[in-house]
Amino acid sequence: MVSKKVTIKNPTGLHLRPAGILCKSAMEFKSSITFTFKDTTANAKSVLSVLGACVKSGDEIELFCDGVDEEEALATLVSAIESGLGE
Numbered sequence: 001m002v003s004k005k006v007t008i009k010n011p012t013g014l015h016l017r018p019a020g021i022l023c024k025s026a027m028e029f030k031s032s033i034t035f036t037f038k039d040t041t042a043n044a045k046s047v048l049s050v051l052g053a054c055v056k057s058g059d060e061i062e063l064f065c066d067g068v069d070e071e072e073a074l075a076t077l078v079s080a081i082e083s084g085l086g087e
Contacts, residue, residue, distance in 0.1 A: 008058065019050040031066055037060075
């Protein structure tokens with residue numbers, strides 16, 4: 001299992017469009033991908049789970065990837081988040 005803390009940079013946080021982009025990226029990997037925010041653990045492959053975490057701009061989440069392609073998954077998702085998830 002690998003993990004990394006990353007700050008959400010897009011101005012509106014993880015609303016529907018960036019949550020969808022995050023989930024689409026996560027679904028490309030076989031690894032289990034989750035993230036924690038405050039007291040919430042969300043499945044990064046589920047749009048409803050991501051939206052339910054209520055992550056806003058400037059919030060820090062910790063991504064966890066566990067599986068055969070965990071390193072690549074973590075690098076890809078961190079890159080996507082740091083680039084603003086399409087915004």
